[in-house]
Amino acid sequence: MATLNGADFVALFQAIAQMIERERDHLSALDGVIGDGDHGVTMSIGFQAVDKVLANEASGRTPADICMLAAKTFLNAVGASVGPLYATALMRAGAAVKGKSDVGAEDVADIIAAMAAGIEHRGKAEPGQKTMVDAWHPAAEAALGAKAGGSLKDITAAAADAGRAGAEATGSMVAGKGRSANLGDRAVGHIDPGAASAAMILDTIAQWASERAD
Amino acid sequence: MATLNGADFVALFQAIAQMIERERDHLSALDGVIGDGDHGVTMSIGFQAVDKVLANEASGRTPADICMLAAKTFLNAVGASVGPLYATALMRAGAAVKGKSDVGAEDVADIIAAMAAGIEHRGKAEPGQKTMVDAWHPAAEAALGAKAGGSLKDITAAAADAGRAGAEATGSMVAGKGRSANLGDRAVGHIDPGAASAAMILDTIAQWASERAD
Amino acid sequence: MSPAPKVKKLLNDPDNAVDEMLEGILLAHPDHLVMSDEHHRAIIAKHGPRPGKVGLVIGGGSGHEPTFVGFVGRGLADAAAIGNVFASPPPDPAIACAKAASGGEGVLFMYGNYAGDVMNFDMATEMLAMDDIEARTVLTTDDVAVENLERRRGVAGNFFIFKAAGAACDKMLSFDECERIARKANAHTFTMGVGLTACSLPQTRVPSFELGPEEMEIGLGIHGEPGVRKGPLDTADAVTDEIVDKIFAEMDPEPGEEVAVLVNSLGATPLMELYIVNRRLNQRLKDRDISVHASWVGPYCTSLDMSGMSITLHRLDGELTGLLDHPCDCAMFRAGQ
Amino acid sequence: MSPAPKVKKLLNDPDNAVDEMLEGILLAHPDHLVMSDEHHRAIIAKHGPRPGKVGLVIGGGSGHEPTFVGFVGRGLADAAAIGNVFASPPPDPAIACAKAASGGEGVLFMYGNYAGDVMNFDMATEMLAMDDIEARTVLTTDDVAVENLERRRGVAGNFFIFKAAGAACDKMLSFDECERIARKANAHTFTMGVGLTACSLPQTRVPSFELGPEEMEIGLGIHGEPGVRKGPLDTADAVTDEIVDKIFAEMDPEPGEEVAVLVNSLGATPLMELYIVNRRLNQRLKDRDISVHASWVGPYCTSLDMSGMSITLHRLDGELTGLLDHPCDCAMFRAGQ
Numbered sequence A, B: 001m002a003t004l005n006g007a008d009f010v011a012l013f014q015a016i017a018q019m020i021e022r023e024r025d026h027l028s029a030l031d032g033v034i035g036d037g038d039h040g041v042t043m044s045i046g047f048q049a050v051d052k053v054l055a056n057e058a059s060g061r062t063p064a065d066i067c068m069l070a071a072k073t074f075l076n077a078v079g080a081s082v083g084p085l086y087a088t089a090l091m092r093a094g095a096a097v098k099g100k101s102d103v104g105a106e107d108v109a110d111i112i113a114a115m116a117a118g119i120e121h122r123g124k125a126e127p128g129q130k131t132m133v134d135a136w137h138p139a140a141e142a143a144l145g146a147k148a149g150g151s152l153k154d155i156t157a158a159a160a161d162a163g164r165a166g167a168e169a170t171g172s173m174v175a176g177k178g179r180s181a182n183l184g185d186r187a188v189g190h191i192d193p194g195a196a197s198a199a200m201i202l203d204t205i206a207q208w209a210s211e212r213a214d
Numbered sequence C, D: 001m002s003p004a005p006k007v008k009k010l011l012n013d014p015d016n017a018v019d020e021m022l023e024g025i026l027l028a029h030p031d032h033l034v035m036s037d038e039h040h041r042a043i044i045a046k047h048g049p050r051p052g053k054v055g056l057v058i059g060g061g062s063g064h065e066p067t068f069v070g071f072v073g074r075g076l077a078d079a080a081a082i083g084n085v086f087a088s089p090p091p092d093p094a095i096a097c098a099k100a101a102s103g104g105e106g107v108l109f110m111y112g113n114y115a116g117d118v119m120n121f122d123m124a125t126e127m128l129a130m131d132d133i134e135a136r137t138v139l140t141t142d143d144v145a146v147e148n149l150e151r152r153r154g155v156a157g158n159f160f161i162f163k164a165a166g167a168a169c170d171k172m173l174s175f176d177e178c179e180r181i182a183r184k185a186n187a188h189t190f191t192m193g194v195g196l197t198a199c200s201l202p203q204t205r206v207p208s209f210e211l212g213p214e215e216m217e218i219g220l221g222i223h224g225e226p227g228v229r230k231g232p233l234d235t236a237d238a239v240t241d242e243i244v245d246k247i248f249a250e251m252d253p254e255p256g257e258e259v260a261v262l263v264n265s266l267g268a269t270p271l272m273e274l275y276i277v278n279r280r281l282n283q284r285l286k287d288r289d290i291s292v293h294a295s296w297v298g299p300y301c302t303s304l305d306m307s308g309m310s311i312t313l314h315r316l317d318g319e320l321t322g323l324l325d326h327p328c329d330c331a332m333f334r335a336g337q
Ligand SMILES: Nc1ncnc2c1ncn2[C@@H]1O[C@H](COP(=O)(O)OP(=O)(O)O)[C@@H](O)[C@H]1O
Pocket: A031, A035, A036, A037, A038, A039, A040, A042, A043, A080, A081, A082, A085, A119, A122, A123, A124, A125, A130, A131, A132, A133, A177, A178, A179, A192, A193, A194, A195, D086, D087, D088, D115, D116
């Protein structure tokens, strides 16, 4: 089975950044309904900054170092809610594969689980509160479930499927965290923007994995 | 030939006030194109105030006194450009028939001429500058032209026709006074709101005269 | 096409808007403002008028707040005569203001050069003469967008012109000196503005003019009247450059000169955009070696809810700098000390 | 249906809007503000921080100007950490602010209770602890529209809460005292707002939510997020009554109490409407025998170009009155003396 090195991680971040650019206005519109209308903008600012820094400073670094650099860059470019959430997620991702110059499929499952845990820790949120946790948490469980013997493609596909289902499920939830928590029933019927973008990120990872000669 | 007493003047002011209410939004829209969009509002505030004061305080007064009271009331309710212009016009109208308890058709011609002169004096404006003077000035000339032997109906109809033609002619003028003077060619093609309301007032007077058993 | 929805406003009966606003102003600023006994549209500075001082009376239509009433206070205007929205006040409130402001040394009437204001204040001046109060008029004409000098309007630059005159009066200078300074401050003040959307009157609640989605009005007055021309909306820097070019052409500043700056919101344009304009303005001033003594950025002379802004440069010399720095304490404006 | 035209704004590259705004602010207010050497989004009071004084650092997203940066200055905040539009600043600028504000006695972080701000400032607090700077957080939660106490947001009432804390710090009170006063001021501050139209971000230039022509959002935050509910737009008096009823229910004032008042524009609502609201507010206060110590009416905490307003009552006692009257001199706000 193929492994992923630093350059692969850079390419993956690039794919995510490109996807976010395409979805920017859509994500902002989702946030307009139940939040402050900027989620596409915050994600775009963050991943554009990451993409730029990695293009210049990533060569020769390990996957862990790249995650750490991405975390710091994302945090300081964005702030907002997603800055600390994704920065913590990416720091945990880096810690999960610390020291390795190549990571395998099982490591990727650990990375997804570490990211979910980081987000839950930073946001003090649990599943069911209509946040990105509702995508990341089931994705992590699915990735860990497929981990034993699973290919990169299987693991990331399982995570993406679970993430998508989790994001869709936020539509029927009342929010317990974030700006929409003050809307009560008014938020019901609308998908959480942070969960939607999380599902898109997981989907981009899975697609990217499926396009690689495995 | 019938003459007009104070009560007739009160009725005439009432007819004008009602007409202005109907035309209020239209006059404001005209002013929006080349001025500040409030001409219907200023005229409405003024004639509503006059109507109210005359309803309470006019009984037993001469036409001249009623014009003076209307002048003061209009001025202090409105300000703006039209306040001093119509206040001066109405003071001159009162002066023209001072002391008379009834006024005849010839007096009405003098009143219209006095009003035009008052407006020109106060506004330091001449015909051709795209203002209400372009309605009042030809109306005064027409009224004076029809004065000798003319009936009230003839005199006021002549004034109204000339006023209407004069107001229409402002459409092709560049403005020389008032807010629209700074628009240059941009004002061409649009009728001056003050000339338009002047023509409407003259028309109301003529209609009112024609409806009276003469 | 169904009619456009009315613009939303927080109002009661729109015909009462000005009087209710004044009530709210007097309640908010009891230490600064009182209503004249003689007229409810004459607002007087609590600590302004005093014997031996030339009185400064400003005024004009409502809808420009904090202009005019917000600039009433010690060190600035003694009184403001308040008109209906975008309509000159009639003579009576101006007369009441002049009587309250008079300290026996004469009264300056200062207001923007609009036909209606000129007629009403001139009538007031005639009537005051009968009461032996001499009122002199200094019109503000800072709007450089208009080519014909006689037709130039008073716009946001009023701020600096009133400030200089108010300081001169507060320093107990003579009537002639106060008048000279007021005229000089006006000649030293250059403004131009752009409008991005029209405003709407309380009584009509429809935009007062039509403007395309990519257009702006250039060189507009402060009553929602259209500008001298329409142009395409451009970047903040390009719009700033267009205004600054026009002001520089008019003012022809020398290297080493000093100015005060006002970047004014017409109402709805937020501070973020004004400060972005101020950034470019400072670049342009620096390029000409002009230094900035002081800056004001915000809604100082508005047109109700219009979106847009104006830039004013106030050309300083020793005398005008001293007057600008002279303290004033108004209901909606403080400076100096 | 063709897409609605974009909202017009005076901007250059929208991604540079915040940094260009800060440049324009620093150029306009060189006597009050400097940029930190350590971070370009950390704006420091020129005459604020000093040894022995508790430092006050405020901050949050941009788009609320004059909040937060305008309240930096002697007697109020020592520094403001600036985020992107409607986005909490990341930890780095907050850390730079804390270092600049620190006089060795500890630093207060004060900001509105929003998930993003809490996470970022908490990360900053953790990192500062490694540098032996103790930062304590006092969240502002003045928005009474939200029933759940823990979720209450900081909105326009920040103004009074920061003012009290800033005065306490300026009077060189102890860290514990400053924190106690900040918490007390927050508990004494009650705000509720209504939105008439949505605002739009520089990057999107589309209204952030949809609202019918006769509707308003009731109880909204300051980021263009929808309110707790929609309702029909009513007269100024009726809307004021609705807000005042809610605030009174929450605050339960006694006859004879004294308050300070803020009638705040969310951006595009002009002073005329705010003062009309203030008139009704004063009638309601008088009916309850509550007296007004001081009033501020204008755009103090905005949501870009949103139209709407909020009312804040700040319940006074001897201590808070003294702190409110304590002089402060900020870039965009002066009070006292
Ligand atoms: N405490 C939290 N835990 C997890 N996710 C959160 C939390 N608070 C907010 N979020 C997520 O952040 C998203 C909003 O992000 P964004 O719009 O970019 O930032 P902001 O709320 O600062 O405007 C929400 O849709 C939600 O998924």
